[in-house]
Amino acid sequence: VCGEGSVTETVQRFIWDHCLSKADGKSHAPYVRNFLKKLITEVELNHGVVLDELYEQYAYYMTSLKDDNLVKGNARVCKFISFLFPDGCSELPSCPNSRKLVVPLQCSLNMLKGDTGCSVWPSSLFLSEFILSFPELVSNKSCFEVGSGVGLVGICLAHVKASKVILSDGDLSTLMNMKRNLEYNNLNIGTAGPGRVTDGLNMVKCIHLPWESASESGLQDLRPDVILGADVIYDPVCLPHLVRLLSILLTQRKSYSHKQNDSRQGSLSDSISVGDKVNHINRWNANEKDDRLDGKVNGAKQANTNASGDGFDACGGKTIWDGTTCGARKGPLAYIAFVIRNVDTFNQFLYLVDQANITITDLTETLKPINLLPYMQSYDRSNISI
Template sequence: MEEHGLDDPSLHLVSAFLAMEPSDSLISRARVCGGGLITEQVQEFIWDHCLSKAAGFHAPYLKNFLKKLITEVELEHGSVLDNLYELYAHHMTSIKDNSLVKSDEKVHKKISFLFPDGYSDLQSCPHSRVLVFPLQCSLNILEGDTGCSIWPSSLFLSELILSYPELFSSKSCFEIGSGVGLVGICLAHVKASEVILSDGDLSTLANMKSNLELNHLNVELEMPERNKNLNMVKCMYLPWESASESKLQDVMPDIVLGADVIYDPASLPHLVRVISILLSHAKSYSCRQVASDLAPNSKYGNGELHNKNQRNCEDLADVSAVAGTTINNYGSGDGPKEAPLAYIACVVRNVETFSYFLSLVDQAKLDIVDLTGSLKPASLLPYMHAYNEASIRLLRITCSR
């Protein structure tokens, strides 16, 4: 894959296959590779770079893709490679009934981040400009086991971390509702000083641990004394409704992250309470208490931030100003720490639920700023047709001062 340009449609095709994108998406990319047709040369490429290396791949997925591929070539009156017919026949005899596949069955995907021109100097960008993370996920995001699915906002936060590693490196980072662990893997990649992931579901936590190990990260399931092992990620069982203040105060992160955590109105008061406690206690910073008779200093909207933009910023200070962090402490353990902050990425699926979240944040006397138009990540997942960055809001939350 290193030999292909980052805009090469064949690279996008392989990346989409490894990520188990829908068959229609793969067919569309195959046509781009063949100039509109799925030629024999394109079929040979698919065989060499996808199918022949798919040992252990989810068999029903391969069967459906092969069926779609063969059907499309035949409709074009093209010649289908014998290898494709033979592999499809094998899957036809070995998989009798797709209905027997469990909806919560786990599959292995590989998420490839493709760094475009202008980003090769980032510390997060490998020499090949292709960064691949294997993940074990649930098969169907809509049928249970949602904590083991890859949600759009976790992809967005991962792009954000890899696009702005300077905002997260040497910082203690805590994620609420960590799901498959992709955000934590990206934080470890950019060398956050501490990565703590949490979830309130034990099966999700176990799957997350497996994904961290798949990516060669050491895992701690408890919270012992802090250490400097940058290859260590901590996992915490944290149901929001029963999370004790003393347990959360022991965490004291610089940055709190959350992806698609604004979904259940019943859980939102507990979520806001957790965020409030985490932001009110940092390593050497205490959030000033706001008198109960004062009006909350909550603000919402991108206001003064609208002229700032990701890598169009002239220097790191511009990026830092948009993100709400200070510049003088990056990479240094000396001097006072800036106040902790939270980045919450979400798709607004229900306006009433989102409004309820905003009202709870206001009641908790937290400041909230919409960074959606101001702090945009690079497009590192161009091969994902269904992933729409434009649908995702990025919120920054801090303690009122």
């Protein structure tokens, strides 16, 4: 059987019929699982269609080896994240009638055994609170998340009725766990290569996207209005690929609009969050933020804040931020939630962003989300920025 250099469906069928379906599952399970992972990765990287049998067999090996995972400390458990809306939030579009949004998630017990993509990170919780606190920033917009992990942010995006939700991750096992979490939360799942995203009612799309292999042509059909990421600024080796990916996503809709003879004027620089260029990146470190990153949105008037600066009145009611400032900006935006664990790594990110002509603003104090997780004592919001 010849696939002319590609792992076509015919080639996959041959491999399945003559190799995988006859493999001794017990004695060769780890090897078959690794082979399946590489095979599926190769097909998806070339935007091919993976046989259902291959996905099902891979899922089987992932679950059947759970005893070994327990021994290695990689056990998965189901957690329930309950976002509790305080009194006064009933008019907030994201607030359920019960004032409680419960999100079941399958996640890892161990973050130190190569299973980080299946863990719930503080920045993901913070970005989820941000989305639920300011739903107008993403509702009725096409949203794309890089490094989606367990899928919590995507579930919140779907809850606030983003017009399109596309989640991505570079690890296949993380992607499969993410899809399972979407199913737990009664969301329809669409799976496609980066360049083959299809529409569907109430559908969340999941794509396999290693940052290092992302290409402009492969992402040409996405054109998101909003890009999101939580705790993606951690590995200096990955930062050039991340910034390149962000640059592609931030310029797509703008380039598309120009091709449609849009007569926009103004700066062509891209934007992470919203606002002013960081001119002296070394001033923003773990202990000191650049005073000039004050939340201005292209010179527009800031939303007034109360004494606490969180954009909410004393009873927790949403009174100030209406999203008009962000909504008036032309072109896509990216919201990145992060913890500065290493100053040099973060400064490298800022340098790469500056070189890519991407503007950046610290919104941490300007747009403080509601504390929707008051019971979560281990969740420290104080060291998270956006």
